[in-house]
Amino acid sequence: MGKTIAEKIFDAHRVNMPFPDTHVLKLDRVFCHEITTPIAITDLMARGMDRVFDPTKIKAVIDHVTPAKDSKTAEQGKILRDWAKRHGIKDFFDIGRNGVCHVIFPEKGFVRPGYTVIMGDSHTCTHGAFGAFAAGIGTTDLEVGILKGVCAFHFPKTIKFVLNGTLKPGVYAKDLILFIIKELTVNGATNMVIEFTGPVIEAMSMESRMTLCNMAIEAGGTCGICYPDMTTVEYLWEFIKDEFKTKEDALIEYSKWMSDADASYEKVYEYDVTTLEPMVTFGYKPDQVKTVNEMSGTKIDQVYIGSCTNGRIEDLRIAASILKDKKISDDLRAIVSPATPDIYSMALKEGIIEIFQNAGFCVTNPTCGACLGMSNGVLANGEACASTTNRNFNGRMGKGGTVHLMSPATAAASAIEGKISNSQLYKA
Amino acid sequence: MKEFSGKVLFLDRSDINTDEIIPAKYLTEITKEALKPYLLEDLTLTGFNPIEDIKDKAVLVTRANFGCGSSREHAPWALEVNGINVVIAESFARIFRQNMYNCGMFAIELPTDKLDYLFEHYEGKDTSITIDVDKAKIIVASSDQSEELDFKVGEFDKTLVKEGGWVGYADKNY
Numbered sequence: 001m002g003k004t005i006a007e008k009i010f011d012a013h014r015v016n017m018p019f020p021d022t023h024v025l026k027l028d029r030v031f032c033h034e035i036t037t038p039i040a041i042t043d044l045m046a047r048g049m050d051r052v053f054d055p056t057k058i059k060a061v062i063d064h065v066t067p068a069k070d071s072k073t074a075e076q077g078k079i080l081r082d083w084a085k086r087h088g089i090k091d092f093f094d095i096g097r098n099g100v101c102h103v104i105f106p107e108k109g110f111v112r113p114g115y116t117v118i119m120g121d122s123h124t125c126t127h128g129a130f131g132a133f134a135a136g137i138g139t140t141d142l143e144v145g146i147l148k149g150v151c152a153f154h155f156p157k158t159i160k161f162v163l164n165g166t167l168k169p170g171v172y173a174k175d176l177i178l179f180i181i182k183e184l185t186v187n188g189a190t191n192m193v194i195e196f197t198g199p200v201i202e203a204m205s206m207e208s209r210m211t212l213c214n215m216a217i218e219a220g221g222t223c224g225i226c227y228p229d230m231t232t233v234e235y236l237w238e239f240i241k242d243e244f245k246t247k248e249d250a251l252i253e254y255s256k257w258m259s260d261a262d263a264s265y266e267k268v269y270e271y272d273v274t275t276l277e278p279m280v281t282f283g284y285k286p287d288q289v290k291t292v293n294e295m296s297g298t299k300i301d302q303v304y305i306g307s308c309t310n311g312r313i314e315d316l317r318i319a320a321s322i323l324k325d326k327k328i329s330d331d332l333r334a335i336v337s338p339a340t341p342d343i344y345s346m347a348l349k350e351g352i353i354e355i356f357q358n359a360g361f362c363v364t365n366p367t368c369g370a371c372l373g374m375s376n377g378v379l380a381n382g383e384a385c386a387s388t389t390n391r392n393f394n395g396r397m398g399k400g401g402t403v404h405l406m407s408p409a410t411a412a413a414s415a416i417e418g419k420i421s422n423s424q425l426y427k428a
Numbered sequence: 429m430k431e432f433s434g435k436v437l438f439l440d441r442s443d444i445n446t447d448e449i450i451p452a453k454y455l456t457e458i459t460k461e462a463l464k465p466y467l468l469e470d471l472t473l474t475g476f477n478p479i480e481d482i483k484d485k486a487v488l489v490t491r492a493n494f495g496c497g498s499s500r501e502h503a504p505w506a507l508e509v510n511g512i513n514v515v516i517a518e519s520f521a522r523i524f525r526q527n528m529y530n531c532g533m534f535a536i537e538l539p540t541d542k543l544d545y546l547f548e549h550y551e552g553k554d555t556s557i558t559i560d561v562d563k564a565k566i567i568v569a570s571s572d573q574s575e576e577l578d579f580k581v582g583e584f585d586k587t588l589v590k591e592g593g594w595v596g597y598a599d600k601n602y
Contacts, residue, residue: 018601019583035455036500042458049599065456072456079458122499122523138501138527144598152584152594186443187493191522220496222522284472285443372452372498393447393497395470 002260004158005225006193009133009257013116015150024152025133028115030145032060033101036120038079040143052087053149059110060084061093063101064368069375099340099366102126102214102308106206107340109239113228113254118142118151123308123390124223125216129209130236131228131257133193136217156193156222157266158259163200165274170424172318173208174310174388174407176200177215178279182289183269190220192266195259200273201226206235207314214309215390218286228254278422281405284394292410292422301383303334303415304397305408306364307371310388311339313346315408320352322412322426328360329418335377337364359415373397386414429590430513430532432559434486436568437512438551441473444490445497446524448472450506452498463506487514487557489546495524495535504528514559516566516579518543529585530594534559536566536579549573561589 003011013025030053037060044050052058060080068074077095084092093104102123111117113131117124120142127134137151145151161180180194194216201209209231213224226232233240233250244250278292305311305319316338328334336356338344344366347353356363370377371389379385379401388411392403406414409423416426448471450463457463468478488507494517495503504527507515514534528535536559538546546568553570560567566577581589591597 015602019587021582022584024602038458039460039501043595047595070456072458075458076456120499120501122497124499136499136523138499138504138523138530140501140527140530140594143595144602147595148598148602150598150602186496187519187521190493190519220493220521372447374452374455391447391497393445394472395451396447399451399470 001264002262004193004259004263004265005131005195005227005257006133006156006158006223007263009114009116010155012114021154022152023155024150025116027118027145027149027151028057029110029117030058030142030149031101031105031117031119031124032058032080032142033064033121034062034076034080035064036139036142038076040120040139040146041079041083044143044147049147052089052146055088055090057149058089058146059091059105060089061098061101061104062095063098063366064372065375066098066365066367067095097341099343100308100311100368102210103312103339103343106130106210107342109236112236113232113257118145122217123214125221126210126214126308128216128223128225129206129213130232131225131254133223135222154191156191158193158195159189160195160197160265160268162268162270163196163198163273164270165200165272166203167200167273167276170409170422171276171278172407172409173204173211175276175279176273177212178281178289178405179276181215181219181287184219184287186218186285186287187220189216192221194219194221194224196224196226202229205314206231207312210312211309215286218390227258278407278410278424280410280420281392284392286390286392286405292406292420295404295420296422298404298420299384300386300404300414300419301332302377302379302385303328303332303411304370304377304385304387304389305335305411306337306339307368307389308339309390310408311337311343313343315388316343316347316352317350319408319412320355322409322423323359323416324355326359326416328415331418332415334361334415335364335370336361337370337376338366340366370397386411386420429561429592432514432534432561434511434556435484436487436489436550436555436557437481437485438547439471439473439476439488439490440547440551442491443493443496444471446495446500446503447497449495449503450500455500455502460505460509463502464509467506467510482510486511487516488512489516489543491543492518494520496521499523501527501531504531504533508533514557529588532589532591532593534589538577538579542577561586
């Protein structure tokens, strides 16, 4: 019997099995941010265990509220900053060099096929796009990860999506993952890894694969995984070129992190997505999904483009292609947050920032802020936001507010029209 | 080991997420105690009054997919500082469930029919529950009724409950 990629990664990292179905894995990466890490740090200090297992494998960033908005968030940043300095954690991204964790860490080449990755953040599943096992965990798991470089998991069963056909113009990875979450429901993949495979995934950029894997957690999934291929190698090449003579050599090495053809799956879903339409959420759960056409005309007060789901350069390019020479509606305000300083710089050079500004967008620094209602775009009671983020929970972006999740293209079109609108209007 | 006994708070809804258990705006707190007044502040459930209904409760009984969403361990902490060390549900989100056991708390899964029974016979009746850890039994009692229900607990989860959490266990063993 063959093995899935997750089984292979577990086999290669298992330290032991202290109890039935309890796999303690060695960690290749422990990622940290300033919301869930400070309590781990202060607890380790209180226990007299203020140590780290390997400062080169720990990467840290201030991203959720940055620059600090008040004394409490300033203190959280300070605890993380002092700790990184104290332990010689060189890859610490402070204000000015910081970006949204699940965008900046891949951008710096920190994730490789076959890696095990944990972070005190549910959207850690994003990094599975590289053929890694990456899981969100809580502060206690993070604490043990920092201290010992291990984490315990029950064995995740795997479900596989085989996605055939081609996405039509105006339909993106975000529409696809919203469709998949609708099919799975919000707990349809609980305790499971979701493999995304097939011609649609093979044709996707790393950015789109990250968008897809990012929302695996919204169906309860432990990790979304794409198989490493030449697209993965190309993305990583500047970081791995000293390790391999050629890209083909890298591909051969990484190809060991593929599921075997005779691997066993909990369930296999196969779809032809050629007819898939742009999708958007309604209500307060990410599986409450309709087509944009069904929701067309829904009133919105704010548009937000950014986050670990859709704040990458590809997303900004798509939105800008729709917003070029257009103005946003007088009935709403719009915010764009490039997810890292490098993306911001690229967008500046490509004239994308100017397009957003001319259209009437507020351009903010890289931060998670608005997505979880912490800063930089919080909604008022009764307001609705057309958002490229990942969660539409009640009050997520501000108490009493509603969030409609959608692609950057749909968000851009909706900004111009002042209501939820299909971007295909602008691409005919 | 923590205490697993006391009055029950029934929340008859599925998919209660961690934003509802503890809203993100309180994640700037750096002590667990500071979360105490905000538990379930944003819960969408008709007739639920967080301050009144949480008072003196030690066990939470709810439906499917409890604790979905964010990985924030602030959710179990907010329960813990309010004296609630047990959640009984049809199912849990993975991260929330692990966070509970990592803190030495109980996240107990019961099949739908047993939960239906608990809601039907014990909701609104000043019910108490005690968990017998070694026998893996839920002892439930109201003024006019009492009984014992079996539940399943894995060895790892049981060890974490007995050791008071994952940090102590991991430090000794890894």
